[in-house]
Amino acid sequence: MTGRHGFLRHERGSATIEFALASLFLFGIMLVGLDFGAYAQQNLRLGGAMQQAAVIAFNNRASSTVDTSSLGNYVSAAAGGSPTMSYQCNGGSCSGNWTSMCIAAPATSGGWPTFTAATTSNGKPSCADGAAPGNYLVMRATRIYQAVVVPDKYLSGKTMTQQVIVRLS
């Protein structure tokens, strides 16, 4: 006690100070948990909205054009947070005529599926690998997660991506 003077000499109220410090720690721990929870929740919600958009696209399959703007609006409204949407119809843009194509795995991990023309024998299109030739819509939604405390690398990258593939015809 000899070296301390004035305010520092008082030991009353130390539990209050400890409580204040411990509360900060407790809040920190809680924020980390909330961050992971919010990330998982937003990602799942985006996935759910994309599944629903796929069914909506399939329901409108008789239409000659794919109404990408209404699909995008639906995903935004259902998932929240204005995700960025991109679309490919048989590997190309979604305007114009469709030709039946064969779908295959992306060339690179996380890339878009690759499409090759179907071969026609006896007037019937078919694919060399046995896949069903058809008109495929690929939709992808990305959304940036704004982490509060957890570094992005622990949230498997902060960009959430959800993709659906639906064979329209």
Add this chain to the structure above:
Amino acid sequence: MVEFALLAPTFLMFLFLLLDGGRMMFTKQALNEVAAATARCAAIKGTGCTDATSAQNWAIARGLARDNLQVSSAVVEAATCNGVANMSRATINTVWKKSAMGLLPQSLVPSTLTSVACFPIAG
């Protein structure tokens, strides 16, 4: 020691409010899950939810079976959701039994939790 006695109630209140808040989030999440599953089941006319009444019962049974969630009311109907027509919409309610949240004013704590989910009717 005296300080601890004074601070302990504050600390415990803090802790139990956190626990109760977590419990509320868990319940809300369970409710969301039931609503989404019910809307989907009614949309595809799955086994056990071929019409509005059976879908209600399906929602109640699922809430109980999966999360011990007491669904107080469930409404399943065809509706327009987010600008898209021909959707199956499930509105699920549960009574929120507060414990530590009883410390908070009634206006801050909901007495009923509600979740709404939609799924396009396949066709």
